[in-house]
Amino acid sequence: MSAMPLLVGMAGPAYAQDQPLPSSSLDAQPVAEPMVDFAADEVSYDTGADVVTASGQVRMARDGHYLAADRVTWERSTGIVAAEGNVVVLSPEGDKLIADRVDLTDTLRDGTIDNLLIVLETGGRIAAQRGTRKGDITELDNAVYSPCPVTMAGGCPRNPSWKITAARVVQDSRSGRVRFAGGRLNVLGIKIPLLPVFSISDGSQKGGASGALVPGIRIDSNNGLELDFPYYWRIDRNRDLTVTPHIYSNAAPALEGRWRHLTSLGAYQVGAFVTYGEVPAADPTAASLPGDRRNGFRGYFEANGRFQLDPYWTLTGSLRAATDKTVTRRYDITRDDRLRSFISAERIDLDSYVAIQGWAFQGLLSTDVQKRIPIALPAVDARFRLGEVLGGRVEVQANSLAILRVDGQDTQRAFASARWDMRRITRLGQELTLTAYGRADAYHTDETAKTQVDIYRGQEGWQFRGIGALAADLKWPLVGGLWGGTQRLTPRIQLVLTPPTPNLRIPNEDARAVDLEDSNLFALNRFPGYDRWEDGSRVTYGLEWAFDRPNWSIHNVIGQSYRLTRDPSLFPEGTGLTDRFSDIVGRTRIQFGRLVDVTHRYRLDKDSFALRRAEVDLTVGSARTYAQVGYLLLNRDIASTVEDLRDREELRLAGRWQFHRYWSIFGSTVLDLTGKDEDSLSLADGFEPVRHRLGINYEDECLELGVAWKRDYERIGEFRKGSTFSINFTLKGLGR
Numbered sequence: 001m002s003a004m005p006l007l008v009g010m011a012g013p014a015y016a017q018d019q020p021l022p023s024s025s026l027d028a029q030p031v032a033e034p035m036v037d038f039a040a041d042e043v044s045y046d047t048g049a050d051v052v053t054a055s056g057q058v059r060m061a062r063d064g065h066y067l068a069a070d071r072v073t074w075e076r077s078t079g080i081v082a083a084e085g086n087v088v089v090l091s092p093e094g095d096k097l098i099a100d101r102v103d104l105t106d107t108l109r110d111g112t113i114d115n116l117l118i119v120l121e122t123g124g125r126i127a128a129q130r131g132t133r134k135g136d137i138t139e140l141d142n143a144v145y146s147p148c149p150v151t152m153a154g155g156c157p158r159n160p161s162w163k164i165t166a167a168r169v170v171q172d173s174r175s176g177r178v179r180f181a182g183g184r185l186n187v188l189g190i191k192i193p194l195l196p197v198f199s200i201s202d203g204s205q206k207g208g209a210s211g212a213l214v215p216g217i218r219i220d221s222n223n224g225l226e227l228d229f230p231y232y233w234r235i236d237r238n239r240d241l242t243v244t245p246h247i248y249s250n251a252a253p254a255l256e257g258r259w260r261h262l263t264s265l266g267a268y269q270v271g272a273f274v275t276y277g278e279v280p281a282a283d284p285t286a287a288s289l290p291g292d293r294r295n296g297f298r299g300y301f302e303a304n305g306r307f308q309l310d311p312y313w314t315l316t317g318s319l320r321a322a323t324d325k326t327v328t329r330r331y332d333i334t335r336d337d338r339l340r341s342f343i344s345a346e347r348i349d350l351d352s353y354v355a356i357q358g359w360a361f362q363g364l365l366s367t368d369v370q371k372r373i374p375i376a377l378p379a380v381d382a383r384f385r386l387g388e389v390l391g392g393r394v395e396v397q398a399n400s401l402a403i404l405r406v407d408g409q410d411t412q413r414a415f416a417s418a419r420w421d422m423r424r425i426t427r428l429g430q431e432l433t434l435t436a437y438g439r440a441d442a443y444h445t446d447e448t449a450k451t452q453v454d455i456y457r458g459q460e461g462w463q464f465r466g467i468g469a470l471a472a473d474l475k476w477p478l479v480g481g482l483w484g485g486t487q488r489l490t491p492r493i494q495l496v497l498t499p500p501t502p503n504l505r506i507p508n509e510d511a512r513a514v515d516l517e518d519s520n521l522f523a524l525n526r527f528p529g530y531d532r533w534e535d536g537s538r539v540t541y542g543l544e545w546a547f548d549r550p551n552w553s554i555h556n557v558i559g560q561s562y563r564l565t566r567d568p569s570l571f572p573e574g575t576g577l578t579d580r581f582s583d584i585v586g587r588t589r590i591q592f593g594r595l596v597d598v599t600h601r602y603r604l605d606k607d608s609f610a611l612r613r614a615e616v617d618l619t620v621g622s623a624r625t626y627a628q629v630g631y632l633l634l635n636r637d638i639a640s641t642v643e644d645l646r647d648r649e650e651l652r653l654a655g656r657w658q659f660h661r662y663w664s665i666f667g668s669t670v671l672d673l674t675g676k677d678e679d680s681l682s683l684a685d686g687f688e689p690v691r692h693r694l695g696i697n698y699e700d701e702c703l704e705l706g707v708a709w710k711r712d713y714e715r716i717g718e719f720r721k722g723s724t725f726s727i728n729f730t731l732k733g734l735g736r
Contacts, residue, residue: 036108037061040072050076058083064092065108079105093173094121110134118171123147126169126178136174143169145178147732148702161703162187162731164194176201176209187703210234213242214729221722222330224250238262246331252277254331266315268305273333275299279324280719298327300334317343325364326719329712337364351385366716371407374509378402392422392434399530403509409451411458411507415441415530417467431475437524439467445507453642455572458507465506467533469498471524485549492559494522494540501535503570508532515613515636516576516603518587521559526577534577537564551593558586560606574612574638581606585613596620612636624658649673650690667694689713697728704730 041056052074060067060081070085081104083089089097089108096119104111110133118126118138128143148160167182179199185192201209216228230244239261246254254275261268275298304318320339328334339362347354358377363370379401386394400414417439424432442464448457473494480487510529520526521542525534542559561582563569569578576583584604591597596619603613614633621627630652638647654668675686695708706728712721 052076060108062108066090067102067104067108069102081105081108081111091173095119095173116140120147125150126171128169136172138171138173140169140171142167145169145180146702148700159189161700164200187705188698214731216727216729218724218726220332220724222250223248246275251275263307265309266305266307268303268307268317270303271301273300273327273331275327275331280326297323299323300328300331312347312349314346314348315344316346321362322364325366325368326716328364329714329716329721330719332721332724338362338368339364352383354382356380364716369407372405374403374405374408376401376403389420390422392420395419395421405450407450409448409457409507410446411509412444413441413531415439429477431477433471433473435469435471435473435524437467437469437471441465441467441506441530443506448507451507455504455642456508456512459505463505465502465533467498467501469496469524471496473522482547483549485547487548488544488546490544490546492522492542492544495537496524496540497537498533498535500567501533503532503535506531512642514571514575514577516583516585517613518557518559518585518601521561521585532570534570536567536569538562539564553591555589556586557588558584560584572638572642574636576603576606576612576636579606583612584609594622610635621656624664625656627653627655629653647674649675662698662700663696664699665694665696667692669693702732704728704732 038054038060040054040058043052043054045052053072054074055071058067058069058072060072066089067081067083068086068088069083071083073082074080083102083104084100087097087099087102089099089102089104091097091109097113097116098119099113099116102111102113102116113131113133114129116128116131118128118131118140120126124145124147126140126143126145128140130142131138131140133139144163144165146160146163148162149158150160151157163186164180165184165186166180168180170179170181171177172179177199178201179197180194181197183194183198185194199211201211210233211231213230213232215230216226218226220226225248227247228244229247230242233241233243235241240259242258244256246256248254252275254273256271256273258269258271276295277298278295279298300320300322302318302320305316307315309315319341321341322328322339328336328339341360341362342357344355344357346356357379358375359379360375360377361373363373381397381399383395383397386396388394395418397417397419398415399417401412403411417437420436422434424434426432442462443458444462445458445460448460451457471494473492475490475492477488477490508531511527511532514527514532516526520528522540525532527534538561540559540561542557545554545556547554561577563580563582566580571577576585583606585602586604587599587601589597589599598616598618601613601615602611604610605612611633612635614631616629616631618629619626630650632648632650632652634647634649636647649672651671651673652668653671654666656664656666658664669692670690672688672690673686674688689711691710691712691714693708693710695706697706697708698704699706708726708728710724710726712724714721
């Protein structure tokens with residue numbers, strides 16, 4: 001019988017299709033007897049022993065369980081199925097069992113197997129001398145487990161990076177746990193004894209399974225030896241909690257926790273790090289007498305979440321807070337020098353945007369005075385795109401903001417604006433954009449005397465302002481061939497007409513860090529934010545050149561502006577916009593395939609061509625072996641009393657060398673090159689290290705192992721982080 005498919009009844013002979021059923025059977029409507037889908041090249045049946053023997057590409061399936069073998073003997077009286085030769089059993093969960101011989105029940109689910117290999121749906125493998133399966137439980141003797149590939153890309157065998165050997169292994173497919181008795185961990189050929197009895201997740205359960213995670217170890221100059229013992233608790237499929245005790249040799253223990261919850265509307269998480277210890281003074285000018293030192297509770301707290309309330313409204317929030325200015329640096333929680341908390345409700349559709357937000361900040365620098373840091377609440381912004389008017393698109397905006405300080409100036413503002421833009425392509429291929437803009441502002445300010453910088457204060461009480469502008473922007477892209485590639489030469493000129501605006505009567509809260517760059521050269525208002533408006537008509541001109549050919553390209557932009565009025569400029573000295581002719585700004589980017597990528601942004605003094613601003617970002621190499629160079633120069637000579645960003649010179653170097661298929665060395669450094677001639681308030685002497693990092697790492701498909709050293713030279717008051725040694729050990733595929 002060649003490739004004959006059969007449907008064979010499991011409990012007794014099936015009725016023929018043309019045999020009538022008794023009326024009692026029709027009334028009772030009995031449940032159909034379980035059937036086995038069966039196929040083979042040859043089938044023989046011993047009627048006396050009631051045994052079916054099949055050979056040659058035997059295939060059997062029942063209730064999602066699948067069996068393939070060279071030969072199958074089926075004793076119908078006992079329900080025993082014996083399969084031999086290239087046996088493969090596939091479960092409904094996707095787990096695959098491979099063996100030379102398997103004895104199963106007629107459910108194709110339970111049985112006994114010798115010399116078996118189980119390939120889990122998640123990719124892990126379990127090999128054993130003997131195993132039995134009953135229901136959801138599989139018990140294995142003298143077994144080896146590993147989630148790692150056992151063959152190379154070319155099919156050659158390879159030893160897994162890590163594996164667990166055990167005298168007895170129990171796999172529970174319902175809970176997703178694999179329990180080991182008498183186990184040892186083998187990592188890169190090194191055997192590590194484990195607990196007498198322990199269990200891990202096989203990765204099949206979404207969200208993981210409860211249990212201890214891989215401990216962490218590190219050493220630093222402040223806390224000494226640090227050991228982490230994280231424990232993961234899976235409360236439900238959509239909720240979990242991770243608790244991590246931290247033990248230090250030079251500090252009191254700490255406790256870290258993180259709660260995560262996925263709801264029907266979105267997700268949120270809450271984290272905390274708490275300890276008890278000495279709180280160093282953050283003020284470098286404070287007296288450091290022994291009696292002034294204090295011990296107390298220290299901690300860091302964070303929470304964030306996002307909820308989609310309906311197809312249009314989204315609620316997003318984030319909370320970050322620390323008990324003091326140095327706790328985040330000492331315990332390597334974050335390097336941020338300012339913690340931001342906010343809540344935002346946004347509505348977005350095709351033609352409108354509405355946002356209702358609130359913002360708060362905590363300063364971690366030694367010079368930060370928390371009572372003077374603003375709180376923005378509420379901040380409301382609404383924008384609507386209307387239909388076409390006079391051939392152009394109209395967008396209207398309404399905005400309000402309240403800025404509060406515990407000890408300082410308070411400001412409230414509201415404005416409404418409308419903008420009309422019309423874009424046309426001329427017969428010569430020029431792109432012409434015409435813009436009309438109008439805005440009405442209302443401001444109210446209290447306690448202006450508490451703001452030290454005059455140009456930021458504004459006038460006390462109510463102030464009103466009207467803003468108007470007309471602009472025409474013309475681009476003319478010229479495209480042609482060059483050196484086997486394509487070049488685009490695009491001259492651009494912009495005319496902006498705007499009347500004088502009473503700016504100084506208005507407080508300046510959001511437009512202080514102004515600087516001329518290639519990104520804002522053609523902006524309608526080159527002040528950031530809304531509190532300052534660039535009045536005075538001007539002409540801006542520039543040139544863009546791009547060259548592309550296979551594997552490499554060059555893109556260059558350069559430009560300058562000229563004020564048509566002789567009135568004094570509102571911009572502070574050093575911003576590049578003070579005189580009638582602005583400084584020259586530009587950007588150059590060169591790419592050579594994926595091997596070289598360099599970008600240079602610059603600003604040149606219009607008179608001396610001195611470099612006032614330079615940013616260089618260079619990457620050379622592949623994703624595995626590369627070198628990165630970053631350089632920043634701010635040589636603007638802006639007084640520190642009127643500029644939030646002081647002059648600075650900084651060099652950043654980073655690199656990685658993969659000297660073996662899985663081994664690599666990496667390192668990075670940040671150097672402060674600022675001198676007294678650039679910033680009189682800087683503590684650097686022209687070559688001051690900020691931080692260094694160096695390490696070696698091994699990483700393959702299922703194992704990551706590394707050792708790293710980091711040194712931090714930055715000081716916050718009396719605290720300096722110093723050196724930190726850390727060990728990274730991750731068993732991929734282990735699950736939770």
